[in-house]
Amino acid sequence: MNLGDFYSGREFEAYEYLGAHTVAVGTVFRTYAPAARAVSVIGEFNGWTDTPMHRTEDGKFWEVWMDSARDGMMYKYRIYRQDGSFTDHADPYAFFSEKRPGTASVIYDRERYRFEDADWMWTRRDRRNEAMNIYEMHLSSWRRKDDPEELDMRLNRAKEAGELIDVSDGWYTYEEIAELLIPYLKEHGYNYLEVMPLAEYPADESWGYQALGFFSATSRYGNPDGLKKLVDRCHANGIGVILDVVTVHFAVNDYGLYCYDGTPLYENPNSSVGTSEWGSCNFDHSRGEVRSFLNSASEYWLHDYHFDGLRFDAVGNLIYWQGDERRGVNTNATEFLRRMNEGLKARDGNVILIAEDSSAFYGVTKPVREGGLGFDYKWDMGWMNDTLDFFRTGKEYRSANYHKLTFSMQYYYNEKYLLPLSHDEVVHGKATILQKMAGGYDDKFPQMRALFLYMYAHPGKILNFMGNEFGQFREWDEKKQQDWFMTRYPIHDSLQRFVDDLNRLYRGHSAFWERDYDRNGFEWLEADNTLQCIYAFQRISQEEKLLFIFNLSGWDQCYRIYLKQTAKLKLLLDSDEDIYSGGTHEPIRELEVPARGCDLYMKPFSGRCYKVV
Numbered sequence: 001m002n003l004g005d006f007y008s009g010r011e012f013e014a015y016e017y018l019g020a021h022t023v024a025v026g027t028v029f030r031t032y033a034p035a036a037r038a039v040s041v042i043g044e045f046n047g048w049t050d051t052p053m054h055r056t057e058d059g060k061f062w063e064v065w066m067d068s069a070r071d072g073m074m075y076k077y078r079i080y081r082q083d084g085s086f087t088d089h090a091d092p093y094a095f096f097s098e099k100r101p102g103t104a105s106v107i108y109d110r111e112r113y114r115f116e117d118a119d120w121m122w123t124r125r126d127r128r129n130e131a132m133n134i135y136e137m138h139l140s141s142w143r144r145k146d147d148p149e150e151l152d153m154r155l156n157r158a159k160e161a162g163e164l165i166d167v168s169d170g171w172y173t174y175e176e177i178a179e180l181l182i183p184y185l186k187e188h189g190y191n192y193l194e195v196m197p198l199a200e201y202p203a204d205e206s207w208g209y210q211a212l213g214f215f216s217a218t219s220r221y222g223n224p225d226g227l228k229k230l231v232d233r234c235h236a237n238g239i240g241v242i243l244d245v246v247t248v249h250f251a252v253n254d255y256g257l258y259c260y261d262g263t264p265l266y267e268n269p270n271s272s273v274g275t276s277e278w279g280s281c282n283f284d285h286s287r288g289e290v291r292s293f294l295n296s297a298s299e300y301w302l303h304d305y306h307f308d309g310l311r312f313d314a315v316g317n318l319i320y321w322q323g324d325e326r327r328g329v330n331t332n333a334t335e336f337l338r339r340m341n342e343g344l345k346a347r348d349g350n351v352i353l354i355a356e357d358s359s360a361f362y363g364v365t366k367p368v369r370e371g372g373l374g375f376d377y378k379w380d381m382g383w384m385n386d387t388l389d390f391f392r393t394g395k396e397y398r399s400a401n402y403h404k405l406t407f408s409m410q411y412y413y414n415e416k417y418l419l420p421l422s423h424d425e426v427v428h429g430k431a432t433i434l435q436k437m438a439g440g441y442d443d444k445f446p447q448m449r450a451l452f453l454y455m456y457a458h459p460g461k462i463l464n465f466m467g468n469e470f471g472q473f474r475e476w477d478e479k480k481q482q483d484w485f486m487t488r489y490p491i492h493d494s495l496q497r498f499v500d501d502l503n504r505l506y507r508g509h510s511a512f513w514e515r516d517y518d519r520n521g522f523e524w525l526e527a528d529n530t531l532q533c534i535y536a537f538q539r540i541s542q543e544e545k546l547l548f549i550f551n552l553s554g555w556d557q558c559y560r561i562y563l564k565q566t567a568k569l570k571l572l573l574d575s576d577e578d579i580y581s582g583g584t585h586e587p588i589r590e591l592e593v594p595a596r597g598c599d600l601y602m603k604p605f606s607g608r609c610y611k612v613v
Contacts, residue, residue: 001013001014001016001017001018003057003058005292006288006289006292007288007289007292008288009287009288009289009290009291009292009295009336009339010288010292010295010339010343011292011295011296012292012295012296012299012343012344012347013296013299014093014292014293014295014296015093015095015215015296015297015300017030018030018031018032018061018092018093019031019091019093019094019095019215020069020075020091020093020094020095020105020107020108022070022071022107022108022109023065025067026065026066026067026068026069026070027065027066027069027070027107028063028064028065029041029053029063029064029065029066029069029075029077029091030056030061030062030063031053031061031062031077031091031092031093032060032061032062032092032265032289033060033061033062033077033079033260033261033265034059034060034261034265035081035082035261035262035263035265036062036079036080036081036261036262037080037081037082037084037262038052038053038080039052039053039062039077039078039079039080040052040053040077040078040080041053041064041066041069041075041076041077041078042075042076042077042078042088043069043073043074043075043076043104044073044074044075045066045068045069045070045073045075046066046068050078051064051066052064053077062077069107070107071107071108071109071112072106072107072108073106073107074098074102074104074105074106074107075091075104075105075106075107076088076089076090076091076103076104076105076255077089077090077091079260079261079262080262081261081262082262087254087255087259088255089255089256089260090103090104090105090212090213090255090256091105092214092215092256092257092260092266092293093215094106094108094200094213094215094216095107095108095110095215095216095224096108096216096217096219096223096224097200097213097216097218097219098219099219099220100202100204100219100220101202103202103253103255105213105216106219108223108224110224110304112225113224113225113228113229115228115232115306116232116236117231117232117235117236117306120235120236121235121306124240124308124350125350126350126351126352126376127240127352127461128376128416128516128517129513129514129515129516130513130514131191131506131507131512131513132191132192132418132461132462132513133189133190133191133192133461133462133503133506133507134190134192134193134194134242134418134461134462134463134464135185135188135190135192135193135194135464135466136194136195136196136420136422136423136463136464136465136466137181137193137194137195137196137465137466138195138196138207138423138466138476138478139171139172139174139177139195139196139198139220139221140170140171140172140204140220140221140478141476141477141478141479141480141481141482142177142181142466142481142482143172143177143180143481143482143484144170144171144172144480144481145169145170145171145172146169146170147170147480147481149484149485150481169220171220171221172221173221173222173226174221174222174226174227174229174230175222175226175229175230177221177230178229178230178233178234181193182233182234182237182239185234185237185239186237186238186239187500188469188496188499188500188503189500189503189504189506189507190239190503191238191239191240191507192239192240192241192242192308193234193239193240193241193242194241194242194243194244194311194463195241195242195243195244196208196209196244196423197209197211197243197244197245197246197313198217198218198227198243199211199213199214199215199216199217199218199245199246199297200212200213200216200217200218200219201213201218201251202251202253202256203251204478204479205478206251206278207423207478208244209244209246209278209313210246210249210250210251210278210280211246211250211251212250212251212253212255212256212257214250214293214294214297215296215297215300217305224305227305228304228305228306231305231306231307232306235306240308240309240352241306241307241308241309242307242308242309242310242311242352242354243301243305243307243309243310243311244310244311244313245297245298245301245310245311245312245313246312246313246314247283247294247297247298247312247313247318247336247340248276248282248283248313248314248317248318249276249278249280249281249282249283249314249317250266250267250280250281250283251280251281252279252280252281257281258281264284265289266281266283266284266290266293267281267282267283267284268281268282268283268284268285268286269284273321273322276317276322277317277322277323285318285330285332285333285336286332291336291339291340294336294340295339295340295343295344298310298340298344299343299344299347302344302347302348302351303347307351308351308352309351309352309353309354309376310344310351310352310353310354311354311356312353312354312355312356312375313356314356315337315355315356315357315359315364315373315375316357316358316359316361318330318333318334318336318337319333319334319337319357319359319361319373320359320361323359325359325360329361334373337373337374338368338372338373338374339368341353341368341373341374341375342368342374345374352376352377353374353375353376353377354375354376354377354378354379354418355373355375355377355378355379356379356420357378357379357381358379358381358382362414364378364415365377365378365415365416375416376416377416377417377418377461378415378416378417378418379417379418379420379422379463380408380412380415380417380418380419380420380460381420382407382408382411383408383417383419383458383460384419384420384421384422384425386404386405386407386408387404387405387408387451387454387455388425388433388436389401389404390404390405390552391436391437391438391447391451392436392437392438393438394438394439395438395439395553395554395555395604396554398533398552398553398554399530399531399533399553400530402528402529402530402533403530405454405535405552406524406527406528406535408458409459409522409524412459412460413517413519416516416517417459417460417461418460418461418462418463419455419458419460419461419462419463420463421433421455421463421464421465421468422463422465423465423476425465426465426467426468426472426475426476427475427476428475429475430475431475432467432468432471432472432473432474432475432476433448433451433468433471433472434448434468434471434472434473435473437451439554443554443605444471445471445491445494445495445581446575446576446582446603446604446605446606447552447605448471448495449495449498449575449576449580449582449605449606449607450550450552450575450605450606450607452498452499452502452575453502453548453550453573453575453607453609454535454548454550454607456502456505456506456512457512457537457539457546457548457607457609459515459516459517459521459522459539460516461513461516462506466482467482467483469495469496469499469500470484470486470487470492470493470495470496470499471486471491471492471495471496472486473486490581491581494579494580494581495580495581497579497580498575498580501573502573505572505573505609509541509544509546509572509611510541510542510543510544511539511540511541511543511544511545511546512539512546514541514542514543515539515540515541520540521539521540521541522537522538522539522540523537523538523540524536524537525537525538525547525561525562525563526549526559529559532551532553532557532559533551533552533553533557534549534550534551534552534553534557534559534602535548535549535550535552536548536549536550536559536561538612544611544612545611545612546572546609546610546611546612547561547563547569547609547610547611547612548607548608548609548610549561549600549602549607549608549610550606550607550608551602551603551604551605551606551607552605552607553604553605554604554605555604556601556602556603556604557601557602557604558599558600558601558602559599559600559602560597560598560599560600561593561597561598561599561600562596562597563593563595563597563612565595566592566593566594566595567592567593567612567613568590568591568592568593568612568613569590569591569592569593569610569611569612569613570589570590570610570611570613571587571588571589571590571591571608571609571610572609572610572611573608573609574587574606574607574608574609575606575607575608576602576603576606582603582606583603584603584606591610
């Protein structure tokens with residue numbers, strides 16, 4: 001490792017030097033602890049007694065070779081402070097960890113798993129002009145072994161096979177999830193999976209967003225080979241995989257990064273900005289070795305696990321001090337983002353870098369060479385907030401809020417946006433997406449279908465959190481699996497059928513995505529009909545033109561559609577069809593539109609997609 005790069009924040013492969021590395025005989029341990037008085041390694045291989053490490057390189061690194069330390073054994077570093085006291089720490093660069101509540105690191109042979117996805121890796125790309133339909137999920141609450149219904153099913157299968165099953169934690173392993181999840185994604189039309197953070201973390205309630213093992217795939221679901229197999233199997237089935245990562249802050253547990261060498265080595269020492277709004281420690285992005293740590297963690301997930309992209313959490317908290325625009329731009333952190341993104345792209349220009357950022361900071365998705373931060377996509381939180389605000393508004397007041405659905409196109413081309421209906425919108429008393437729909441039970445489902453059609457028709461890549469697709473009513477709880485039994489109710493089943501058909505329509509028609517970021521790909525036909533609460537626009541690709549019309553009022557409407565020339569409309573999808581539990585039994589499949597226009601009759605809370613031929 002080049003020390004100059006490490007200290008200046010330009011290193012992207014610090015994990016190749018630091019951490020526990022298996023060799024022909026034994027393991028070499030290395031850690032960075034410049035202020036430590038002494039460092040020892042303790043573990044299963046030496047009876048958890050001190051084996052002193054010696055200073056190496058410039059004297060700020062510590063190293064020891066242990067011939068008795070083998071793959072799978074647990075260890076820690078005993079860091080002695082200048083006053084002689086010590087704390088036993090997990091390895092900041094550990095590649096595997098003991099399952100919580102255990103806190104030890106685990107030696108792991110990184111070369112053991114052999115990927116079989118060479119063709120996928122050779123041809124993958126950023127999907128800028130292609131379909132990108134992302135299914136966001138939390139690994140332990142999609143399905144669980146200890147769910148009563150799930151348990152009955154598994155027990156019956158095990159009994160027939162004469163096998164035993166383990167449901168002690170309730171979690172499926174990475175491999176077991178692959179067997180269940182991949183067929184589901186393929187059947188229902190998703191081509192990307194986004195998983196919430198998998199870097200090792202102590203508290204289930206943090207969902208992984210307060211991590212400690214930034215190079216360690218959480219042991220909740222098995223070992224790193226299992227996660228690699230999950231990604232490998234996704235690739236074999238044409239599904240890309242994106243991982244949520246955190247570069248803002250880390251958990252405060254004293255066995256982790258906190259005061260690692262007896263001083264604030266990783267955390268910002270300034271009390272006014274050292275603690276995040278979540279009570280965790282903010283990284284000190286002014287230090288080159290911290291930037292190299294975070295660069296290397298990001299590169300590690302892309303390189304060793306073959307993830308196709310990374311979604312960076314809380315980027316606004318990096319752009320502005322404490323995420324507060326009034327406190328000004330954090331120039332150290334924004335420069336870190338620029339150099340990290342630039343470096344990751346230099347290593348593989350086809351990886352996907354996504355910013356979860358609710359700020360109005362300009363240039364998040366502009367290239368670094370043009371002064372931007374260098375992300376490929378940015379979550380459009382403004383679109384999400386305005387859209388959900390509109391749909392939770394009662395039908396009597398929608399005319400006054402009409403332009404909440406047109407406003408996004410006034411700023412849309414400033415960035416490369418992705419449209420999210422994510423986990424953050426279905427927790428903490430916010431209600432699920434279905435619950436957010438205004439009105440009574442019967443009104444919620446047609447609005448949900450219209451919302452989805454509007455979302456897919458709007459320019460931008462698509463992300464939906466698990467459960468949205470069938471109308472989850474209960475808020476998400478990380479301890480419980482999704483309420484799959486709801487799909488046995490006809491109205492939920494028909495909602496999922498609608499989403500399935502919409503997913504297939506989206507992926508099969510280039511007008512949905514080919515010109516997502518080209519002004520020539522979108523054209524308003526009706527954007528000021530506040531009285532009827534009707535919207536109409538076209539999406540355009542090189543091959544086709546699609547027309548979308550929405551009646552988002554609570555009443556039947558007759559709307560006169562005008563096109564620029566005589567055309568024929570072929571109906572591709574009507575959200576109000578009876579097969580989706582709507583009220584339109586015999587929709588008109590083809591329609592001639594003369595130059596003088598023609599009338600369309602639309603049910604309340606409905607939308608249609610036509611192909612213009």
